[in-house]
Amino acid sequence: MxxxxxxxxxxxxxxxxxxxxxxxxxxxxxxxxxxxxxxxxxxxxxxxxxxxxxxxxxxxxxxxxxxxxxxxxxxxxxxxxxxxxxxxxxxxxxxxxxxxxxxxxxxxxxxxxxxxxxxxxxxxxxxxxxxxxxxxxxxxxxxxxxxxxxxxxxxxxxxxxxxxxxxxxxxxEQNRTIAANWLTMAARKQHAGAQAVLGEMLWSGDGVRQRQAQGLALLMLAKQNAGGDDDNVAWIDESYAKTIALADRATVQEAQALMPHMSGARPTTTAVNIATDAxxxxxxxxxxxxxxxxxxxxxxxxxxxxxxxxxxxxxxxxxxxxxxxxxx
Structure with missing residues (x-):
């Protein structure tokens, strides 16, 4: 309802x-x-x-x-x-x-x-x-x-x-875990901004378990999906450039291999476990x-x-x- x-x-x-x-x-x-x-x-x-x-x-x-x-x-x-x-x-x-x-x-x-x-x-x-x-x-x-x-x-x-x-x-109430849950839902729908922010979090391990290849793959997708989105394209390009400059060859290759599995909008079929006090x-x-x-x-x-x-x-x-x- x-x-x-x-x-x-x-x-x-x-x-x-x-x-x-x-x-x-x-x-x-x-x-x-x-x-x-x-x-x-x-x-x-x-x-x-x-x-x-x-x-x-x-x-x-x-x-x-x-x-x-x-x-x-x-x-x-x-x-x-x-x-x-x-x-x-x-x-x-x-x-x-x-x-x-x-x-x-x-x-x-x-x-x-x-x-x-x-x-x-x-x-x-x-x-x-x-x-x-x-x-x-x-x-x-x-x-x-x-x-x-x-x-x-x-x-x-x-x-x-x-x-x-x-x-x-x-x-x-500030909660980076809940934020990551919402970002994940939006990223699955190929939302460029969500992919970029979640990618940054995964790359650095900010509030989530660090997974640099997945983070870089999301930043690659974000750059690809930003397209003509004037609100996002500049900072996404900057974030991607900074991250890939720090990535070693093996991480880049792993991220490229992950991209096909992350692309394509997918509906979320399960509720996210989010505290309701707020x-x-x-x-x-x-x-x-x-x-x-x-x-x-x-x-x-x-x-x-x-x-x-x-x-x-x-x-x-x-x-x-x-x-x-x-x-x-």
Whole structure:
């Protein structure tokens, strides 16, 4: 069962990723679009054509009418910036909308990966807060959101971010063994950052039994998987370069032999043995964010440690890949 509670999602509407919130009243003026999904398609078409000015009104209309794809696209756009000015407050709001509307989605649902992404993003915002907005840092609450995204939805980024909290003792009691467990789950999904951090720990024996060949192999994979990840590629390259410069020929050869056995995403099928004393997460009053949301924020109950969901499921939604507009 999910930790967070939300209104039940009608199965027929959920199949087309459209959820119209209760209480939306009609007006005398005709709607600007045939439907919310039509607005989403128009918005994505304009965005793919390099016209964000035309895309935003359509995407905002679709997002306001509960289209998950539009909410997620806008959240990502505002979180990253570039095509639109970076705006973490707006990104937070769209991620919050997803968490509010889809919190009851089972971990086996085709849209679970996107809900997990939303909870992960919210957790990351709560770690540091949002500058210039009434969202103050709350690392304890952040850890709970990341734990939910990582354990229930199997989100690799959440598993990685939670591991970092355990490494530094931010919002949780510092525990390098628990951190290594979460890093292992994310590394199995080919998360470059998790592979690199875990590789460093194994190389040096920091909180785990020293296994230099395995550590170097993970750093090799991390360098390979970082690709165009601007947030990770520089420090991963640096860590790899420092480590391989220290490795002898036999260790390098052993690491190269191990790489094929470590590559390829594998779902985690067993729960990780994690102490639950740090899992109690307090609720954050909705009044803390008056300018971001008027709704009650999702509340955390006791955190049940469940096996992370298998990743890489087909999206579906009853729409074609082109309709989804690159949501993957």
């Amino acid at each position: 999910p930790i967070f509670s939300a209104s039940q999602i009608g199965s027929a509407l959920a199949a087309f990723i459209v959820l119209t919130p209760a209480g939306v009243s009609s007006t005398d003026a005709p709607p600007p679009y045939v439907s919310a999904t039509d607005a989403y398609r128009q918005g994505m078409s304009a965005m793919n054509a390099g016209n964000p000015e035309s895309a935003l009104p359509a995407l905002e209309y679709a997002a306001g009418h509960g289209v998950l794809g539009a909410q997620l696209k806008l959240a990502r756009l505002y979180a990253k910036g570039g095509a639109v000015p970076k705006d973490d407050s707006k990104a937070f709001q769209y991620y919050q909308d997803i968490a509010d509307q889809y919190a009851d989605v089972p971990s086996s649902s085709p849209i679970a990966r996107y809900v997990g992404e939303a909870f992960c993003a919210l957790g990351r915002y709560y770690v540091a807060g949002i500058s210039g907005a009434p969202l103050h840092p709350d690392p304890v609450y952040a850890a709970g959101l990341l734990r939910h995204a990582g354990a229930y939805f199997g989100d690799a980024e959440a598993q990685y971010q939670l591991a970092r909290l355990y490494l530094t003792g931010t919002g949780v 899992a109690a997460v307090r609720a954050v009053p909705a009044a803390q964010l008056p300018s971001l949301t008027a709704r009650t924020e999702p509340r955390l109950g006791p955190v049940d440690l469940v096996p992370p969901a298998a990743m890489g499921m087909s999206v579906g939604f009853g729409m074609s890949d082109s309709d989804l507009g690159g949501l993957q």
